[in-house]
Every structure is written in C-alpha cells, then in structure tokens.
Amino acid sequence: MRKLGFSSLLMFLAIVVLGLPTLAQLPDVPLIVPDSNFPDGPGKQGGDYVTSTTSDPTFLHPLFATGDSASNDVTSLAGVTAYPVPLNGFSGDPIAITVELAESFEIDDLNNPTTITIKLRPGLKWSDGQPMTSADAEFTYQVYTDPDYVEVARSDSLLIGDAFPTIEVVDNLTFRYHLPGPVGIGPYLLSINLILLPKHVHQAAFESDELLSEDYWSPAFAVANPSAIVGAGPFRFTGGVIGQEYTFERNPNFWKADSNGTQLPYFDEVRLIVVENRDVELLKFINGEVMDLAPRPSDLPVIRQRAEQLGITVDIDDPPANGTANFITYNQDIGLVIDNGQAVSAGDPYKDSLRQLFRERNFRRAISKATDRQSVADNIFLGLATPIYGPSGYGPFDITGRPGSGGELDPDFPLENFEFDVAAANALLDGLDLPIGSDGLRTFGNSYPAAGQKVSIALRTNVENNIRVETMTLLASDYTDLLKLEHRPDPVPFNAAVSDLLAFPFSGGEALPEFEAFHIGIGGGAIDPTSVLTEFTSGGFLHPYRFTDGLATDPSQLPDYQAQIDELTAQQAAVPSVAEEGDVGGLPGFLFGSPQERFDIVRQAQLAIAEGQDIIYTNSQQSLSAFYSNKLGNVITSAFEGSSLLVFAERGYRVDL
C-alpha cells in the first residue's frame, strides 16, 4: 500500500481546508435553472451590480414591505419577500405554477381540491445557515391567520368563504393545507403561496406582538444589525448608510444553480445607491456610477447622443401587462374620523362639503372627461405613453383595450366616460350645485354645508417624480381653467404621501387618509383578476378613495356598484380552473386556465368599476430601459414590472470581467 508522504499530506490538508469555503452550499436538491431562462446563456461569477433608487426604503418588515419600490427592492434582494416562496407562480391565463423552494407539490383533486401538500427541498438553509423546515411554514401560517395580523398581512385572500384552511405538518419538510370549501385552485395557489418567515428569527417578536409594530425591522435597525435580516433570496443584506446606499452579498446558502452547476447568483455584490431625485439618478447613470436606469422620456435626449460611445443600450417596449397605471383619485372619506369603529364627521363643514362632492359619481365623471389623456401622453411622455381606462394586471381578462395586456376593448365598455369633452364635463358639474363665484371659479351651492365657499382642491403627488409633478401641474391647471374648479398643485415627499394614503390599513383601521386628491401610479404584482379586483373590494388594501366601505356590515350600506364589485370578485375567484400538467419555463408544473364563465364575471366587474370612476386612470408609460451592455449580461426587463430587479440580479452577470 502506498503511503502518503508528508508533502502529500500537507497538500491534502491544504485542499481540504482551503477548498471548503469555495464549495457552493447548495441544498441536496437544488433548483437547476434551465438555460432558456438566461437570455445570454449561463454566466460566470464575479463582480458587482450597482443600481439606484430615489428614496430610502420605508419598511423592511416582512409583512408590510409591499408598498414603495425602494422597500420592495431591498426586501426582495435580501430574500425577505419575493423569496422564499415554495412555488413559483406566473399569473395570467393560464396561471402557471411550478416548484421553486419546494421540491414538489400535490393537489388531491385538481377540479375539487381539498388538500395542497408541499414538500420543501431537503437541505435548504436560511441565509444565516439555519435549516428551513415545515415548522417555518407552520409558523408563517400561524402569523398570517392570527386575528391581529389578518389586516396588515392582507390575509383576506386566503379565505375560502368565511374560513381559513388549516395547516398540518406532515414531516420535517412536508406541510399540507386542508381546504374548507370549493375554490378555483389556480388563482388560490397564488394566494396560499406565502412568503415563509423564519421561525427562529420572528417567533419571539410574534409572541410579544413586536411583529405588529411598523418599526420592526426598520431601515435603521437593519443597517445597525445587517446579520439579523434573514431571508432565503439570492443575496443577503450586509449593511448600508441611510440616505446613501444599501449593500448585499451573494447568499452562500442560495438554492439555485445553472446547468453547469454554478451556484447563483453570479454577482458577488449588489449596491443600491440612494439618490436625491431622478435627475441625479440620470447623471449617475451617465457617469457610469450605476449600471442601469428606468429612464423617463425626458432622459432620452440626455442619454442618446452618448449611448453608443458609452456602451449604453436603450430599449422601448409596450407597457408591461402589469405596468404602472397612473391615475387620479379623490378622497371620498375626507372630513371623517374613526370613533369606536364608526366613521363620523370631524365637524368641518368645508371638508364635509368636499366629501359630499367627491361621492357624486358625476363629479368623478366630469373630472375624467376633462382629463386630456392624449395630451398628457404627447406632451409629458413625448408620445411614449398610452391613455388607459382601467388598472393594470388583468392580462387577457382586460376589456379596456390596454396595450400590452393581451385583452381587447369590449364593445360595451363605457368609453364615453373617458373621452375628452370639456362641455360635457361642465354640464355634469352644473348639475351638482356648483355655481360660479365672483372670481370666476366654482363655489359650493346651498345644498352643501359650506355653501358660498370656493371649491379649492389640493391635487397631491410625490415630489420626487418629475413626470408626476408635471402631470399634476398640467391637470391642476386644466381643471381650474376648463372646469372653473380650482385645483392647487400639492407635491409632497413620497414616504409622507404613502403613509397618508394608506393610513387606514397601517393604523389597523383607526385612522383615515387626509389627502383631498391624489395623482399616483400603481403597478407590478400578479397578473390575475382576483389580485386586481381585491383592491376594489370594500375591504381592499388599496381602496384609498373610500376605506370606510370596509366598515359596512351589510351590502346595502355600500354604493350599488361597490356591492356588485364585492360580489363579482368573490364569484370569479370561486370558478374552478381547467387544470393540466405542463412545462413551465423548462420545469414541471401545472397550468390553470379559466373557463369562459370566469371571463364573463370579470368583465361584469370591470364594467362596474368603470361606472364607478372611483379611480380615474390616465396613462401608462411604455417600457423604457437603459443599461450598460458592455458591463451587464442576461439583462432581463421582465414582462412583470416590479420583479425585473430581482430576476435580473439573480441571473445577470458582468461581461467585462
């Protein structure tokens, strides 16, 4: 037998000791991402990716952080949200579901499901090295269905009828949901596919109710305690400086690899740089300090003449199917306060008058008909936007003719509610007792508490977004000049604006927003009617125009179209999908298509929403992207807005190293 010499032994020890840190810490059954998911093919590890944001994150709380884009960026990169979820759900029609963090999942009967069984990949670890097990799933579900957490966690989408499913821990990796009643399993899988919370990290906070606090996992806490931010995404948070930047490193326990066996992500590090405004963001992109940009139309003249020289690629595409939908909404709860669970007047006649006016459907129709959407598209977006008449996210269910949705304009869609017609708009206002005052502007008539006072409405938007400020200024001027209805531009910081807009859910139903009118945009999220329609239901998280609908104990207390929306939303969610096994991005999965019955119900809901005009949609910008193609490979501008950062960060790589 040949003996190992001393030098050989040293060499062996060196390999063992020095080699260990370089081994990928993949689970026993990693997810191998098919080559078709990499636009330029598998990449190579190394280097950093630097991108930007125009605001600091507001919340890193694993339950709350679904508001502003900066919070979403940080929490998704850190694997607090977006990952980990057991399944990967591609919303749309058909809905496509495949394994992600899970190794497998089973549904006992696709057409009449009573159980969903999910098995996690063996060997999974959280970013701190602790094992991920079904105990984490059980804990997560306990949090989501706790009565104190249902509102903030938006767990109403888990209800089947009036009941939540129950969860059973089968073994260390396997857990099973028992469904209390019939449900369309395709869309329901998107809802029950919860972001897992690491039990060992959050249990103490849950038991002490600290997990309910908005300050839990605040940005200040995170930068002081980066190792406490535990997730299971491609990166882990390493720290930052508030107002300056946030940094992430490759998660050594990430559970995906490419077909060559190279652990993902490829980037060693991600830096998210905070900039004061979008003009500075543009400059840092041109200067090469950041590697990609979502440019405004006005950025293109500053970029294009130097693009070739610098190696910048500019792409212009249709809006994503769930692209940002810009809109205006009026606070129909203004002047109300919550007292013992009831909405009561605060006793301000002027605000009571505004509320009375805003609740008139013809007022909202007048505003819609005085909104020159094409002018906004041409003059503010330089032709790089399209007028829209409804929200994004319906996908092929869309009946408003929204570009990029896959749907078509319905012949019964009330387009007349959206056509620019100043005379018709003024006629509607004339019927609402708003006589012209001595200064040529409308006043409240005798039917209002503040009779004789001038109507003056603050139209708010977030000051950091130059395009929104321009739009706000243009529309405020138009409404004042064309309708003689004074609107005052009211730009405010984004975080303050969002905090007020979502005062009701953030306060657990104790406070109402105080804005008068708001111009903002919402996009991203699932392409699925249930997700979109839920926002319009009485208890919807994004029902900022009339949160008090959520206090109604009987549909008769609601506007007729609102009760109709609530009922139709529930009906369409209960329609069974037509299910079949299929290939999803090269991985095995299920495809859930909707029968015509569901399309018909969603159509009725969209018509009801269009009649209500609670949200007056204006424009959706075409998808603009710019990036350094001499630095970045596998650039993905996802069809699903809001996820492209995470998807790209996971699969992108440096081509110049």
Added chain:
Amino acid sequence: MKSLKSYLTLFIALSLVVGGGQIAALAASTLQLETQANNDLIQELRLAAGLALADIYVDTKSIDQLEALAGDASRSPEHRLGAATALSQLYVSGVTDGTVTLDHLLDVATNGATAELRGAAKTALVDRLVGNNNAAGLADGLAGATNAELADAYATALIVRLAVSLTSGSPASILARTETVAGGGVITVAGVTLDGSNEAVQLAMAREYLSGFYVQFGNLVFDDLVGELTDRAENGATAGVREAAAIALETLSLSGQSAAAVESVAADGASAELRAAAGRVLARKLAESPDREALIFKVVANTLVHPEVARAAAIALSDVL
C-alpha cells in the same frame, strides 16, 4: 526631395532626442509617460501620454496628489489634462460614497489654479448641483459664475434640471424651443430664462439636450434627418447649432461609415464642430484594433495639417502606451 517617410523618421528621432521619450519602448513606465507628456515636441503625442497616465493615476494617486498635479502650471497642459481626467473619476466616485462634498467641488471649480483643475470638478459638481438645487437656484449660480469652467458646470446642471420641462409640448415645439437657445436666442421655461447668447448655456443646450433630441426624436420632425443635420453642422449660424447637429451625426451617420470615410470628414469637414465630431468617432474606430506604430505615424503625419485626425490617433494610442 526627401520621402515623406524619411521626413517622419527625422521628426520622430528629434522627438526622442529632445524629449527623451521612449515612444517605441514597450509598456512605457509612469516616469516615461510623464516625461513624454511634458517634453514631446508633438502636442498630440504629449496628449496620448497624458491620457495614458490618467488610467494609471486613477489607481495610484490620491485626490490631493491629483489636485496638485492638475493645478501645477509648470506641467504641460496635456499632463495636467491626464491628471484632471483621473481626478474627475475620483471626484465622481467620491460624491457617490460621500467623501467629496459640494463645497469642495465648488472651491476647486472656482479657485483652481489651472483650467484643467477647474474642469476636473465639472462632472461631479454637476451631480451635486442638481442634487442640491432647483432650476432657479442653478440659474442664480450661473449668473454668478466667475470663470468659464464654473459657468459650464452650472449651465450643464441647469439643462439637466430643466430637461423634463424642456420635454413638454409637441416634438416640433420642443425642437423650436431648444434650437432657439442653441442659436443664441432666449426662452423661458419653468420660470427660468435660458439665454443662448451666454456661450455656456448655448453649448450646454447643444451638448446635453438638443443633440440627443435629434437622435431620439429627430425623425418625428424631419423627413431627411441626416440631411438636415449635416446642413446644420456645416452651415449653422452659431457654435451651438453646429455642435448639436455634429454630435447627433456621430450616432446617426458617422459611426456607420468606414474609418477612412470618417477620417476624411475629420480632416476636411466643413466646420470645426463637424471635424471634431468625426475625430471622436475616428478615435473609437482606431481603438478597436490599435496598431501602435501605425497610430504614431498617423499622429505625426497629421499634427500640422489635420489636427482632429492627429488627436483621434492620439486618443487611440493612449490605450496601448
């Protein structure tokens, strides 16, 4: 009559003797490049050495050291430019990581001992000016600018800050508005006056906005975009008009032509702006497959007759020194 080749050989030899440069040496050392940047007889060869030094200085020198170099009047302008180029990069990254302040950049741009040092602050200074001022504040700063470099920074920041407001209205109205400024006229946008008779404003409009507008949206307003821009680049009444069109032609026309064709424009183009634009494109084309000796030859052969060609060759040469 001596052949051109023997003439150039003598010229190179003289450079070697007088400057002590080691042009033909492989992988020139920093000291060799510094010597070359200060002493070569041929301006463009000094430029090539200076730009090569920029790449070295970024990794080897501190901001303080580079400020001293770029502000040293005893150094050649080309050496100072190399130091300033490196310094500019360090300022930009320093602004991002918070180690370089607006006050310091303003001080450099205002009080720097040389034009190169003052100019080094521009890129980072524009970033900070935009981050800390609205358009009205930038207009006030421009009005109080005490030198050309400071005015350039304020004017650039102002145009960037006003880009959203400039991009308002129909494409034809945007064009009319911005060409007015590039042509020396006056407009008011977002309550701020842009006076094109101010050279800094005129050129900032041309370089930062109008040229890119032509590239991105020019086909919305012109049937024969390249033809219109060529006429402007050759015959425009002001430097701003000519500059904007020439820069746009880099992307829309010149970059798609052969190196020989571009060199012809760089040599004999009808305006200084057009020749400069062609020179920039030529530099990029020459850098794609650089041949050191051929580039040296091109520099020397053109330095006295076609300076933009010589400059382009020098820029490409700096990558292989």
